[in-house]
Structures are given as C-alpha cells and as structure tokens.
Amino acid sequence: MKRKLFVVTLFVYSIVTIKVMGQTVTLDHHFNRETCTNKAGQPERFHYLWEDTANTGFSKWGEIFKLQGAILSTLEVAPTAVNLKGIVVYIIVDPDSKKENPLPNYITKADAENIAQWVKAGGKLVLMANDSANVELPNFNILAGKFGLHFNNDMQNHVVDDAHFEDGATLIRHNFVFKTARKVFMKDVCSIALTGSAKSILKSANGSTIAAIVRYGKGTIFAVGDPWLYNEYVNGRLPAGFDNDKAAIELTTFLLSHKKLNQ
Structure with missing residues (x-):
C-alpha cells in the first residue's frame, strides 16, 4: 500500500514539475524589428533578442528564465488567439517607430484586443517602453490603455554618462515583486500614468x-x-550597490509563479 502511494505521489509530482518547468516565455519580434549592418555589410536583426549576447541583447535575462525552467520562444508575427495559445509570459519591448524601422508594425486595435483576451484568460504580459525619443508610444498606448496604463511622453532618471550612474538610481522598499533588491539602475525611462x-x-x-x-x-x-533588463545592465557592469541582477531574478520568479498580486 505504501509503495502504491509512493508511486502515485511521484507521478503527481512529476506532472506538477513538468507543468512548472515547461512554461513558455515568448519575446515579441513583430512590433520590434530593429536591424543593424553586420561586418559583411548585410542587415541583421539586433536589440532585445534572446540570442543576442552583446550589450543590446536579452541573453542574460533569457538564461535566468531557463534556469527557472522556462522555455524561450519568439513571435515573429502579429499576436492572434491561435499563436498566443500556450504562451505563459509574453514580452513586448520598445515597439518600433519609423526612426528605427522604415516599415514598422504598429500595434493595432485588433492586436490590443487579441492580447487583452489572452491576458484575461490568464496570460502574463510584460510591456517595456523607453524614453519617448526611442519608442513608438501612441500605438503602444492603445494596448496599455486596455489595462489602465499610459506611457507618458517624457524622460525620467536622465543619465548623461557612466560618471553619473546615481542619476539613474531607483530605490525599492516594501515591494511584493522585488523582495530583496533595494536599488536598481533605470536610465532615461518614461513615466506611466495609472487608472483603475x-x-x-x-x-x-x-x-x-x-x-x-x-x-x-x-x-x-x-x-x-x-x-x-538587457545585457548592458545585468552583466556586472554597474557599480556596487545596484541590484539589477537580483531584480531580474525576482521579476522572473514573480512572472513564473502563481502568486496573487499582494503575496
């Protein structure tokens, strides 16, 4: 009897483990499609990519997700109910303006509605803007507005150069997402207006x-x-006292957990 109970317990534990370990984290490649010219003179995708190990990439954050059991993927096309199915965390970063991409894929009302329905059903959405000179905000706010959020056309924490890191310091106290990180570096960031x-x-x-x-x-x-959380600010380059590395781990843990907002 005890052996049967052990086998059943092990089976159930295995199912739970697979469910936790198999969560898919998807990075948008549709609204952000920046390119640069490589050594061969050919255009090449860059900026906020899982596979980009340069300062501009998300490879460090991707490794944190993988260490916590997640599966990384990318979405190269517009989000629909079909291609959002099975995704646990969907990350949209720095949507392109014409300054960054001559033919940008702007977020449409249909895109916003598809994403909102996916979130409503249990999805976890990460929206990462930028200062207004480096991101397309009007259409991004079509999506953000669905949730009582509005990225403002401004710049907070302006940092001139590496001699002024403290100008980008953000202090954290009594936070249910960042529980041990106490100071993080965030430069040239836009503010967010909240409703609801x-x-x-x-x-x-x-x-x-x-x-x-x-x-x-x-x-x-x-x-x-x-x-x-791109590589430049989680690769150990920041002065002592900044907890971006720790914050990246804690945000990842929160996104992959099943806790309520106030836990």
Missing part, C-alpha cells in the same frame, strides 16, 4: 511611477518605462 486597479511598483526620484502592475481577468500585466 493599476498599482505603482517603482518610482523615479521625483515620485513618478516608472513601473506598474495590474490584474486583468485571470492574468497580470507588468509595465515598465524602459527595457532595463
């Missing part, structure tokens, strides 16, 4: 919200005014 049930998570030195979280149906949205 949206909650401020991080604020700039002048008290403006620069990261927020909101529950929508069964899902969750984490919004931040900068793509601040």
Whole structure:
C-alpha cells in the first residue's frame, strides 16, 4: 500500500514539475524589428533578442528564465488567439517607430484586443517602453490603455554618462515583486500614468511611477518605462550597490509563479 502511494505521489509530482518547468516565455519580434549592418555589410536583426549576447541583447535575462525552467520562444508575427495559445509570459519591448524601422508594425486595435483576451484568460504580459525619443508610444498606448496604463511622453532618471550612474538610481522598499533588491539602475525611462486597479511598483526620484502592475481577468500585466533588463545592465557592469541582477531574478520568479498580486 505504501509503495502504491509512493508511486502515485511521484507521478503527481512529476506532472506538477513538468507543468512548472515547461512554461513558455515568448519575446515579441513583430512590433520590434530593429536591424543593424553586420561586418559583411548585410542587415541583421539586433536589440532585445534572446540570442543576442552583446550589450543590446536579452541573453542574460533569457538564461535566468531557463534556469527557472522556462522555455524561450519568439513571435515573429502579429499576436492572434491561435499563436498566443500556450504562451505563459509574453514580452513586448520598445515597439518600433519609423526612426528605427522604415516599415514598422504598429500595434493595432485588433492586436490590443487579441492580447487583452489572452491576458484575461490568464496570460502574463510584460510591456517595456523607453524614453519617448526611442519608442513608438501612441500605438503602444492603445494596448496599455486596455489595462489602465499610459506611457507618458517624457524622460525620467536622465543619465548623461557612466560618471553619473546615481542619476539613474531607483530605490525599492516594501515591494511584493522585488523582495530583496533595494536599488536598481533605470536610465532615461518614461513615466506611466495609472487608472483603475493599476498599482505603482517603482518610482523615479521625483515620485513618478516608472513601473506598474495590474490584474486583468485571470492574468497580470507588468509595465515598465524602459527595457532595463538587457545585457548592458545585468552583466556586472554597474557599480556596487545596484541590484539589477537580483531584480531580474525576482521579476522572473514573480512572472513564473502563481502568486496573487499582494503575496
């Protein structure tokens, strides 16, 4: 009897483990499709890619997701109910303007509705903007507005150069997402206006919200005014006292957990 109980327990544990270990985290490649010219003189995708190991990439954050059991993927086309199915975390970073892409894929009302329905059913959406000179905000706000969020046309925490890191310092206190990180670096970030049930998570030195979280149906949205977890600021380059590495781990843990917002 005990052996049967052990086998059943092991079987159930295996199912739970597979469910947790197999969560798919998808990075948008449709709204952000920046290119650069490589050594061969050919255009090449770059900026906020899982596979990009340069300062511009998300390879460090991707490794954190994988260490916590997630499966990484990318979405090269517009989000629909069909291609969002099975995704647990969907990350949209720095949508292109014509400055960055001559033929940008702007977020449409249909895209926003498809994403909102996916979140409502339990999806976890991460929205990462940028300062207004480096991101397309009007159409991004079509999506953000679905959740009581609005990325403002401004710049917080302006940092001139590496001699002024403290100008990008953001202090964290009593935070249910970032539980042990105490100071993070976020430079040239836009603020976020909140309505409804949206909650401020991080604020700039002048008290403006620069990261927020909101529950929508069964899902969750984490919004931040900068793509601040790219390699340049989680690779150990920051001065001692900044906890971007720790914050990246804690945000990843939160996104892959099943906890409620106030836990």
